[in-house]
Amino acid sequence: xxxxxxxxxxxxxxxxxxxxxxxxxxxxxxxxxxxxxxxxxxxxxxxxxxxxxxxxxxxxxxxxxxxxxxxxxxxxxxxxxxxxxxxxxxxxxxxxxxxxxxxxxxxxxxxxxxxxxxxxxxxxxxxxxxxxxxxxxxxxxxxxxxxxxxxxxxxxxxxxxxxxxxxxxxxxxxxxxxxxxxxxxxxxxxxxxxxxxxxxxxxxxxxxxxxxxxxxxxxxxxxxxxxxxxxxxxxxxxxxxxxxxxxxxxxxxxxxxxxxxxxxxxxxxxxxxxxxxxxxxxxxxxxxxxxxxxxxxxxxxxxxxxxxxxxxxxxxxxxxxxxxxxxxxxxxxxxxxxxxxxxxxxxxxxxxxxxxxxxxxxxxxxxxxxxxxxxxxxxxxxxxxxxxxxxxxxxxxxxxxxxxxxxxxxxxxxxxxxxxxxxxxxxxxxxxxxxxxxxxxxxxxxxxxxxxxxxxxxxxxxxxxxxxxxxxxxxxxxxxxxxxx
Amino acid sequence: xxxxxxxxxxxxxxxxxxxxxxxxxxxxxxxxxxxxxxxxxxxxxxxxxxxxxxxxxxxxxxxxxxxxxxxxxxxxxxxxxxxxxxxxxxxxxxxxxxxxxxxxxxxxxxxxxxxxxxxxxxxxxxxxxxxxxxxxxxxxxxxxxxxxxxxxxxxxxxxxxxxxxxxxxxxxxxxxxxxxxxxxxxxxxxxxxxxxxxxxxxxxxxxxxxxxxxxxxxxxxxxxxxxxxxxxxxxxxxxxxxxxxxxxxxxxxxxxxxxxxxxxxxxxxxxxxxxxxxxxxxxxxxxxxxxxxxxxxxxxxxxxxxxxxxxxxxxxxxxxxxxxxxxxxxxxxxxxxxxxxxxxxxxxxxxxxxxxxxxxxxxxxxxxxxxxxxxxxxxxxxxxxxxxxxxxxxxxxxxxxxxxxxxxxxxxxxxxxxxxxxxxxxxxxxxxxxxxxxxxxxxxxxxxxxxxxxxxxxxxxxxxxxxxxxxxxxxxxxxxxxxxx
Numbered sequence: 001x002x003x004x005x006x007x008x009x010x011x012x013x014x015x016x017x018x019x020x021x022x023x024x025x026x027x028x029x030x031x032x033x034x035x036x037x038x039x040x041x042x043x044x045x046x047x048x049x050x051x052x053x054x055x056x057x058x059x060x061x062x063x064x065x066x067x068x069x070x071x072x073x074x075x076x077x078x079x080x081x082x083x084x085x086x087x088x089x090x091x092x093x094x095x096x097x098x099x100x101x102x103x104x105x106x107x108x109x110x111x112x113x114x115x116x117x118x119x120x121x122x123x124x125x126x127x128x129x130x131x132x133x134x135x136x137x138x139x140x141x142x143x144x145x146x147x148x149x150x151x152x153x154x155x156x157x158x159x160x161x162x163x164x165x166x167x168x169x170x171x172x173x174x175x176x177x178x179x180x181x182x183x184x185x186x187x188x189x190x191x192x193x194x195x196x197x198x199x200x201x202x203x204x205x206x207x208x209x210x211x212x213x214x215x216x217x218x219x220x221x222x223x224x225x226x227x228x229x230x231x232x233x234x235x236x237x238x239x240x241x242x243x244x245x246x247x248x249x250x251x252x253x254x255x256x257x258x259x260x261x262x263x264x265x266x267x268x269x270x271x272x273x274x275x276x277x278x279x280x281x282x283x284x285x286x287x288x289x290x291x292x293x294x295x296x297x298x299x300x301x302x303x304x305x306x307x308x309x310x311x312x313x314x315x316x317x318x319x320x321x322x323x324x325x326x327x328x329x330x331x332x333x334x335x336x337x338x339x340x341x342x343x344x345x346x347x348x349x350x351x352x353x354x355x356x357x358x359x360x361x362x363x364x365x366x367x368x369x370x371x372x373x374x375x376x377x378x379x380x381x382x383x384x385x386x387x388x389x390x391x392x393x394x395x396x397x398x399x400x401x402x403x404x405x406x407x408x409x410x411x412x413x414x415x416x417x418x419x420x421x422x423x424x425x426x427x428x429x430x431x432x433x434x435x436x437x438x439x440x441x442x443x444x445x446x447x448x449x450x451x452x453x454x455x456x457x458x459x460x461x462x463x464x465x466x467x468x469x470x471x472x473x474x475x476x477x478x479x480x481x482x483x484x485x
Numbered sequence: 486x487x488x489x490x491x492x493x494x495x496x497x498x499x500x501x502x503x504x505x506x507x508x509x510x511x512x513x514x515x516x517x518x519x520x521x522x523x524x525x526x527x528x529x530x531x532x533x534x535x536x537x538x539x540x541x542x543x544x545x546x547x548x549x550x551x552x553x554x555x556x557x558x559x560x561x562x563x564x565x566x567x568x569x570x571x572x573x574x575x576x577x578x579x580x581x582x583x584x585x586x587x588x589x590x591x592x593x594x595x596x597x598x599x600x601x602x603x604x605x606x607x608x609x610x611x612x613x614x615x616x617x618x619x620x621x622x623x624x625x626x627x628x629x630x631x632x633x634x635x636x637x638x639x640x641x642x643x644x645x646x647x648x649x650x651x652x653x654x655x656x657x658x659x660x661x662x663x664x665x666x667x668x669x670x671x672x673x674x675x676x677x678x679x680x681x682x683x684x685x686x687x688x689x690x691x692x693x694x695x696x697x698x699x700x701x702x703x704x705x706x707x708x709x710x711x712x713x714x715x716x717x718x719x720x721x722x723x724x725x726x727x728x729x730x731x732x733x734x735x736x737x738x739x740x741x742x743x744x745x746x747x748x749x750x751x752x753x754x755x756x757x758x759x760x761x762x763x764x765x766x767x768x769x770x771x772x773x774x775x776x777x778x779x780x781x782x783x784x785x786x787x788x789x790x791x792x793x794x795x796x797x798x799x800x801x802x803x804x805x806x807x808x809x810x811x812x813x814x815x816x817x818x819x820x821x822x823x824x825x826x827x828x829x830x831x832x833x834x835x836x837x838x839x840x841x842x843x844x845x846x847x848x849x850x851x852x853x854x855x856x857x858x859x860x861x862x863x864x865x866x867x868x869x870x871x872x873x874x875x876x877x878x879x880x881x882x883x884x885x886x887x888x889x890x891x892x893x894x895x896x897x898x899x900x901x902x903x904x905x906x907x908x909x910x911x912x913x914x915x916x917x918x919x920x921x922x923x924x925x926x927x928x929x930x931x932x933x934x935x936x937x938x939x940x941x942x943x944x945x946x947x948x949x950x951x952x953x954x955x956x957x958x959x960x961x962x963x964x965x966x967x968x969x970x
Contacts, residue, residue: 105726181897183895183896184640194676283772343671345586347586347589445927
């Protein structure tokens, strides 16, 4: 527990109206979008200036408490779940778009701007900010940068890190640093900006973000394709890539997910199909027509039962809903939804889906599968109930095997959600001691007292070095629930 | 000087045929592509395995000497110039392309592969590795990664870091780490791979590189456009970007450079024009035609004297030569060529060129200007003579002003060459104490004894903390030559 004297100091930094510590407030900020993880913070600070943040971090070093930055809390790896002896640093009110620079195709935003809000504002001016996480209507740019969020347009347009031109960040010691800028090329010293992207709030608090825009594609075409066999859809994906077409989206849903989506959104999807692909091409009108025609030909060659092509933007939105609703639709079926993001090289998507299916059946679990087929980023999703300890135990064994398979196939344990608390143990298994040691040394060099989002990604000390730090206890408890120790 | 006992140990690690220390060898490796910098190494080690490198780095920590990795030595910031008490670690014989994975659009290479060799090998299979530094026929991939090299295709395709999927690296303590992989999305822990790209050989020795390929564009069109006024060419560039066309190359040459190129390569360029643009568009044939037509229209609107369009690949090569020959052509004029890469947001290209011109005239210097107009990456090039101390002194004053202007305009002191030794002092002025301190702490955490390419990018210790480390002496000497101290 943070002592009252320290809480008083926090209150005087941000003003008492910006410091919350009622039981209701603490409960509201004790969890994020990740199932099974929960920890009460000792308070919630809403900073109103960069200086407030600097003062809070300095105080954290002096008085010895942890600071956990948070945007919308929509993360899926526990990155913004509080740790013991911590306060939440709530950034979602930093929500202004500060400048749209049309000449340099760049936009300055505060970290609390909702991703979809940025999409709307920039598209209205003829630009596109490509990263498009599934949670775009609720997640924030700050969270996207901290987790290096991916999304539906990754295959063609890349992920968040490809669009971060500059950052203003408060470092763990309270120093304020501005890194990067509007020059597209910049190699002046270590890439501090690129180092902070994806560091999951452990190396700095993001206070301003400069993002790159691109010209909005002139045209696009959206298709939904139905298959009686999953392997046919996988072969279509391979064939599209081999034909050197790069769709803006190339997404798939399996039968379980399709049935849930239809039950939830009533889109008229045939529930007997084994898989569907959502394919979107964009660019110049002539190319879009050529690509769409070629793709339809490939779908038919691989025995597609039906290809639905959107005639207009409204129909495209409806087709896209089939994919966008996947998570929400699956989440309705059972009380607990564990959505993961095991990722493999794109050549391994079909074998990986087969392995997931056989693992699910081995442990007698219901899995829905969907995801970004074009870039190998899958979302195996276990529909379960956290009150059923035995089933949760089996689910954890299943995910353990799934991650092991992904790594074996040259893939990774997380394509776009981050490690946070939820996947720490897997990272320690998959990245190897040398890489973890390197991460630990860098964290130690920038945050020697471990005050900024500690105990995320990796444990602060190697396991053999004496007792686990206090704020690791909850992680340990969680890990011990499974068969992992 | 490294003691003989240590040199013997080095000889026994790599085999005596792979350790060079004759006076001739030491002289050959005492400089790189950067003017004015020179330092004899105590020997040159040619490692034949990753284990050799690990052993050398461990020995460096034990016996206390510095290791300077080197590929072709074509760098322009002194990144591979030896420091005192150092050996050169020569990697240019690691030149195999290990695997081209057509399904996952990825290629594994050793760091000594010449960039142009990789271009040829992948283009023959219908793929493109976009980064295209001006020195592509001599520079190595390892050097490109270490410097995060840019090049002619940066505007449309980005720079080296956008294509590095994975790295095998020997860390300063001799540990070997493999980071990244064929998954396009990967957020498992800190981005070690992205941290190493652009770290200028100070954080690890690169031993294998996994690069991303893209499908080779089906068509391209190359144009050379002549202008009587520099401002007309600058306005054409702005107008092309505003029209939402993204050329693969958008390069410019000023009158001094044009005259030198014509004198050198006899391409039939009119030497009275004030500037020329080399413009290349690529993609699907229909789009290439549309874009080229639109661009020609914009050039004419802005008073282009002539637009030459290549009718075929051979003619395109000839037009491209006008730009590719710029550095070599300027280098013939006077004994010493100082080529810099001050970079500004693209909206500032025209004002920056004006500033450079007035600074050159203030200090009575001959400057040629050329560069990547599309991404703001300029190459102000001073034609001088290092034996003329007074003129060199004036040149350094001029560059000081040029860098100050670039930073003032929201740009950077280096767009694609790196900091190395040549721009350390400017980095310390432009990045600010907080950023430098952060870099220093990270370097210290990974290389506590400062054995790997020390004294590059930033001094290892803040100036106030006691005497300058020994291997900084040469930097100090160089800096004192100018008016900078």
